[in-house]
Amino acid sequence: MTRVLVIGAAGNTGRPIAEGLTAEGLTVRTATRGTRPPVSAAEHVRFDWADPSTHGAALEGVDRMYVLAPALVEDPSALMLPVLERAFAGGVRRVVLLSASAVAEGGPGLGQVHHLLRTQAPEWCVLQPSWFMQNFTDPRHHWAAGLQRDGTLTTATGDGRVGFVDAADIAAVGVRALADDVSHDTAHVITGPQALSYDDVAAHLSRVWNRPIRHVHASPEEARRHLRDGGMPDTYARLLTMLDGLIRDGAEDRVTDTVLRVTGRAPRDFGSFVRAHASVWR
Template sequence: MTRILVIGAAGNTGRSITQGLTAEGFTVRTATREPRPPVAAAEHVRFDWADPSTHGAALEGVDRMYALAPALVDDPSTLMLPVLEQGLAGGVRRVVLLSASIVPEEGPGLGQVHHFLRTRAPEWSVLQPSWFMQNFAAPGHTHGASLRRDGTLVTATGHGRVGFVDAEDIAAVGVRALADAKPHDTAHVITGPQALSHDDLAAILSRVSGRSIRHVHATPEEATRRHQDSGMPEAYARFLTMLDMRIRDGAEDRVTDTVQRVTGRPARDFESFARARLDVWR
């Protein structure tokens, strides 16, 4: 019997991946830092990348696993690689990693995890999505909070464009990477169907909500300070600002057909996402 470990099962992608795998009849073990399961599942364990005492029970009897990095950690590879090595030594054959389109293989942090899986795991996939649409709806995210509070998006992205993607589409690709009999053994760059600037997003949200929503073009220093004011550590705030600057310089201006090709259905566009969450924008 295939047992699939889903680390981060309470997150935007992990929850939907758990539900999708369960619906297909797989035995799923959810793993979060909370002792209670985030979704209805046959098994659940408490798991913390930084707590080795939680690793053995999570990995025992697992054939495949979905790996979500610890949050707000400058270099997650230092915590993740020992756990992945333990899992592979104990019988895990397939690992699916959630990384990001802007992080190259062998780059810092998740790039190191990506390289490890490609060279060491018997079966592997790396999901490299663009920026989540959900960031603009989540009250705990800097953008979601500012949209609710005063109808602004504050970034240092300039006029750079991004193929924003719905987390549900990322999860759908993840389900196939974990469930398909044949391993994908590849990196999936996942985007939505359009490359949009933050000015474009503000215009769409204004039209959909009936509110006046605007994109504030911040300097890198202003963007970093805003992230810190929201409670982020300085190093991570600077990292996010660096990503803004890469968007500004065109690093995320692309669209892929991955969702359609892997799942058989088209990726969701941002306006459809926004219209489904009118209560948030209004």
């Protein structure tokens, strides 16, 4: 039996990946920082990238892994690389990493993890999604918090467009990368079907939620201060503001056919996503 360790299994991609792999008949071990199993019919372990005492039991008897970064850490590679090296030494063959379209192989942080996988993992895949549609509905996300508070979205993205993608579609690609007999051994850039500006997003949200939503065009310094005032550590606020600049300059203005090609079904569009999640705001 192939056993897959799913890190972040209570999250936007980890949970549907754990459920999808269970449905495919694989043995799934969910890993979160909590003790409560997020998915029934799976083994569960407590796992924290920052707590080495949790790593041994999590990796025991594992063949494949889904990994995503520890939250709000500027350079997650410092915590992730030693765990992955230990995993390979212990017999893990395949690792599927959730990175981001904005992070190039070999760049800082997850770019280093991407490089390790491509060069040293027996089998590997890197998911490089664009920005998640869930950022507007997940109450933990700073945009969702701003929308809830006063109906504003504050960014330094200007008129730049983003191929927003539903985390469920990212997870569907991840399930194939983990479950397929033949390893994908590639990086998948994953987007939704349209590239939208934040003005477009605000217009969609206003229509579906039936309340005025406004995109505040901030300067990089204003956007960084806004994130900091919302409680985000300054180093992470600086990173997100830098990513806003990439969007403003057009780096995310693209769509790919990855979801259709890998899963056989088209990715969800933003209007349909917002309608399906309208209850979040009622």
